[in-house]
Amino acid sequence: MVKLKDDKKVTQIFQATVKLVARKGLSGITMGDISKEAGIATGTLYVYFKSKDELINALFAACRENSVQVSFKGYQPNRPFKLGFRQIWLNILRYKLQNFEETVFLEQCYHSPFITAATREKALQLAAPFYELMKRGQQEQLVKSVDSGLLLTFVMGTMNELIRQTHYSGIPLSRSRINTAFDLCWDALKA
Amino acid sequence: MVKLKDDKKVTQIFQATVKLVARKGLSGITMGDISKEAGIATGTLYVYFKSKDELINALFAACRENSVQVSFKGYQPNRPFKLGFRQIWLNILRYKLQNFEETVFLEQCYHSPFITAATREKALQLAAPFYELMKRGQQEQLVKSVDSGLLLTFVMGTMNELIRQTHYSGIPLSRSRINTAFDLCWDALKA
Amino acid sequence: MVKLKDDKKVTQIFQATVKLVARKGLSGITMGDISKEAGIATGTLYVYFKSKDELINALFAACRENSVQVSFKGYQPNRPFKLGFRQIWLNILRYKLQNFEETVFLEQCYHSPFITAATREKALQLAAPFYELMKRGQQEQLVKSVDSGLLLTFVMGTMNELIRQTHYSGIPLSRSRINTAFDLCWDALKA
Amino acid sequence: MVKLKDDKKVTQIFQATVKLVARKGLSGITMGDISKEAGIATGTLYVYFKSKDELINALFAACRENSVQVSFKGYQPNRPFKLGFRQIWLNILRYKLQNFEETVFLEQCYHSPFITAATREKALQLAAPFYELMKRGQQEQLVKSVDSGLLLTFVMGTMNELIRQTHYSGIPLSRSRINTAFDLCWDALKA
DNA sequence: GATGAATGAGATTTCATTCAT
DNA sequence: TATGAATGAAATCTCATTCAT
Numbered sequence: 001m002v003k004l005k006d007d008k009k010v011t012q013i014f015q016a017t018v019k020l021v022a023r024k025g026l027s028g029i030t031m032g033d034i035s036k037e038a039g040i041a042t043g044t045l046y047v048y049f050k051s052k053d054e055l056i057n058a059l060f061a062a063c064r065e066n067s068v069q070v071s072f073k074g075y076q077p078n079r080p081f082k083l084g085f086r087q088i089w090l091n092i093l094r095y096k097l098q099n100f101e102e103t104v105f106l107e108q109c110y111h112s113p114f115i116t117a118a119t120r121e122k123a124l125q126l127a128a129p130f131y132e133l134m135k136r137g138q139q140e141q142l143v144k145s146v147d148s149g150l151l152l153t154f155v156m157g158t159m160n161e162l163i164r165q166t167h168y169s170g171i172p173l174s175r176s177r178i179n180t181a182f183d184l185c186w187d188a189l190k191a
Numbered sequence: 192m193v194k195l196k197d198d199k200k201v202t203q204i205f206q207a208t209v210k211l212v213a214r215k216g217l218s219g220i221t222m223g224d225i226s227k228e229a230g231i232a233t234g235t236l237y238v239y240f241k242s243k244d245e246l247i248n249a250l251f252a253a254c255r256e257n258s259v260q261v262s263f264k265g266y267q268p269n270r271p272f273k274l275g276f277r278q279i280w281l282n283i284l285r286y287k288l289q290n291f292e293e294t295v296f297l298e299q300c301y302h303s304p305f306i307t308a309a310t311r312e313k314a315l316q317l318a319a320p321f322y323e324l325m326k327r328g329q330q331e332q333l334v335k336s337v338d339s340g341l342l343l344t345f346v347m348g349t350m351n352e353l354i355r356q357t358h359y360s361g362i363p364l365s366r367s368r369i370n371t372a373f374d375l376c377w378d379a380l381k382a
Numbered sequence: 383m384v385k386l387k388d389d390k391k392v393t394q395i396f397q398a399t400v401k402l403v404a405r406k407g408l409s410g411i412t413m414g415d416i417s418k419e420a421g422i423a424t425g426t427l428y429v430y431f432k433s434k435d436e437l438i439n440a441l442f443a444a445c446r447e448n449s450v451q452v453s454f455k456g457y458q459p460n461r462p463f464k465l466g467f468r469q470i471w472l473n474i475l476r477y478k479l480q481n482f483e484e485t486v487f488l489e490q491c492y493h494s495p496f497i498t499a500a501t502r503e504k505a506l507q508l509a510a511p512f513y514e515l516m517k518r519g520q521q522e523q524l525v526k527s528v529d530s531g532l533l534l535t536f537v538m539g540t541m542n543e544l545i546r547q548t549h550y551s552g553i554p555l556s557r558s559r560i561n562t563a564f565d566l567c568w569d570a571l572k573a
Numbered sequence: 574m575v576k577l578k579d580d581k582k583v584t585q586i587f588q589a590t591v592k593l594v595a596r597k598g599l600s601g602i603t604m605g606d607i608s609k610e611a612g613i614a615t616g617t618l619y620v621y622f623k624s625k626d627e628l629i630n631a632l633f634a635a636c637r638e639n640s641v642q643v644s645f646k647g648y649q650p651n652r653p654f655k656l657g658f659r660q661i662w663l664n665i666l667r668y669k670l671q672n673f674e675e676t677v678f679l680e681q682c683y684h685s686p687f688i689t690a691a692t693r694e695k696a697l698q699l700a701a702p703f704y705e706l707m708k709r710g711q712q713e714q715l716v717k718s719v720d721s722g723l724l725l726t727f728v729m730g731t732m733n734e735l736i737r738q739t740h741y742s743g744i745p746l747s748r749s750r751i752n753t754a755f756d757l758c759w760d761a762l763k764a
Numbered sequence: 765g766a767t768g769a770a771t772g773a774g775a776t777t778t779c780a781t782t783c784a785t
Numbered sequence: 786t787a788t789g790a791a792t793g794a795a796a797t798c799t800c801a802t803t804c805a806t
Contacts, residue, residue, distance in 0.1 A: 407600070407684045407685035408598070408599070409687075410685065490684055494598035531738065532753060535754075539734025540730045541730075562723055566762070567761065570761035
């Protein structure tokens with residue numbers, strides 16, 4: 001009987017926003033830009049999000065969830081640790097490469113006034129599975145028995161930087177370059 | 192002509208800007224905010240910088256130069272490589288920790304529409320000494336003989352993420368934590 | 383055509399509007415507010431009224447008619463003038479007290495751009511019975527023989543202000559207070 | 574050395590606002606209208622008032638103060654009560670007539686969402702001198718010894734209605750009509 | 765008729781920049 | 786130079802009205 005709120009439209013808005021933030025930065029986008037890019041009227045944005053703030057926060061949360069879900073795709077706990085870790089490492093790398101705009105968006109958000117403490121907190125909780133992964137490696141004595149937060153810092157930090165470099169230098173991430181990068185990472189972690 | 196512009200005032204403006212960007216993000220600051228924080232009138236900002244763009248670009252350049260100059264402080268090429276590398280690594284870490292706001296500012300700038308291609312290019316050139324350092328390590332067969340860009344990606348990525356984590360988690364960077372982090376980094380690089 | 387528009391729904395809309403205007407003023411209400419308060423969809427408002435303007439004008443007219451009809455309830459021209467006048471005075475007072483929101487609505491409308499000249503004119507005509515009443519009092523030499531418009535000004539002015547004061551001060555309108563107010567009014571009018 | 578905030582500009586803004594509200598109602602004015610009428614840029618309004626809300630509240634307070642101050646002009650407590658009361662009554666009448674727009678503005682404000690509880694409270698306190706006046710009349714046994722609030726309700730209510738009627742009927746307030754009106758008022762009050 | 769999402773014109777507000785002092 | 790009020794273009798947000806279902 002009625003036209004109901006459209007999930008597809010939220011996706012459109014999110015995609016438009018991510019694209020624009022990656023291109024022009026968080027400080028360079030307007031609600032007008034977003035609506036134009038999403039192919040809807042400006043007012044319509046406010047049907048789905050009460051304010052620009054809320055839109056950015058919702059998108060931030062969605063991006064975080066997305067990237068976690070993708071990470072563990074195809075991960076089989078019964079297979080050897082290193083293989084599983086590699087799989088996940090590659091999942092993340094592939095996802096971040098293919099969704100570079102999301103990566104940039106997340107990075108931009110971290111120190112922006114848009115992201116509320118609550119949103120930040122929720123993002124942290126999503127990291128739990130990665131901590132589990134590190135612990136398993138340590139139990140199997142394959143990974144250094146140091147603070148797992150520090151290990152993750154290393155894994156994620158280097159990956160992020162790799163993505164950034166790849167994007168800006170223009171050097172394509174060949175299969176061999178990827179392998180080299182993974183080896184560097186593994187050499188760091190391994191017990 | 193009569194008198195050169197007041198250098199102290201430029202410093203005030205830079206400090207105010209860095210502080211505010213770290214707290215509210217690039218997208219959250221206005222010229223009014225900056226002038227208030229710097230303790231001067233809005234109009235005065237325009238005595239020192241033609242526009243907001245110019246101010247941000249100048250500050251970006253200044254920060255980059257700062258951080259490079261500090262990195263090699265106390266570095267003696269004639270001493271063993273690992274010791275020198277460690278020194279530089281610690282220099283950077285200490286600088287970034289103590290000047291967290293600058294670090295955030297630089298990060299925020301990367302994908303902003305403020306930074307011009309020219310400014311970006313100049314920033315890249317400043318990285319030259321680090322490439323040299325990696326090459327030395329390779330010549331001495333202490334460092335893996337892979338693309339030095341990739342190596343630096345690991346060095347910088349770890350450090351940046353470590354700084355961020357430290358700041359947000361509130362976990363203090365104890366000496367042992369620092370040592371562990373360095374070891375991870377070194378294990379990744381070492382041949 | 384098929385079926386007449388739902389009269390109950392018009393009442394709902396009117397009640398919702400009056401309530402909201404009393405609470406937030408004419409300038410503070412939106413069609414969305416009204417529909418929500420009335421428990422219907424925004425679009426449905428437009429089934430019953432071509433526009434916001436029309437809705438307000440129709441409501442204005444309805445309120446005016448209401449208040450006049452109530453005024454003469456129980457008025458018997460054959461009974462003595464003062465008794466009849468008192469009856470009407472009390473009728474109005476009671477009505478305005480019990481329907482304070484309507485009173486506010488009418489007051490708000492007077493200087494609003496919503497009310498058209500035609501609506502205003504029609505409202506004036508509704509006052510005719512009150513002029514008649516004043517004339518009767520004068521013919522019976524109980525009321526001062528001055529311009530009956532002026533007399534009505536006093537009757538209505540007192541009443542309106544009394545209602546407002548009662549509502550805002552919170553002082554309840556006791557029977558004795560009502561009697562005092564009527565006496566003031568009557569002393570002003572009486573020949 | 575500097576251009577300082579200009580009191581004259583506040584007056585301009587107030588005059589423009591009052592004029593427009595009287596013509597188009599509180600719900601019919603925009604900040605754009607006001608700035609145009611005041612002959613300044615829209616942004617300039619926000620130099621003087623943080624928001625539309627604040628502007629309306631400040632104007633409301635100013636109008637109330639204005640009208641009280643004018644009321645007692647030329648009032649000499651040592652002269653007979655009725656003369657003094659008459660003087661004040663005429664002062665108010667004249668002021669409200671000449672500043673009809675202010676009167677309309679105040680009336681429009683009463684039930685608007687703009688006026689805060691605090692502003693309303695302050696307005697009430699300004700009425701103190703009028704209560705004093707009524708008490709004096711009662712002490713001299715010239716005025717009915719009933720609640721002075723009720724007496725004021727009567728005086729003010731009838732005056733407001735008179736102003737309104739005068740303005741809308743187009744019947745000019747001749748000297749004799751004024752005298753008649755005062756007599757009605759006095760007859761009501763007198764002991 | 766009824767619904768409520770969609771629209772876009774227009775309202776409020778912000779802010780980089782200018783300018784009079 | 787230094788100031789901060791003034792500007793107006795542009796951003797955010799609102800809301801009467803329309804329209805697809």
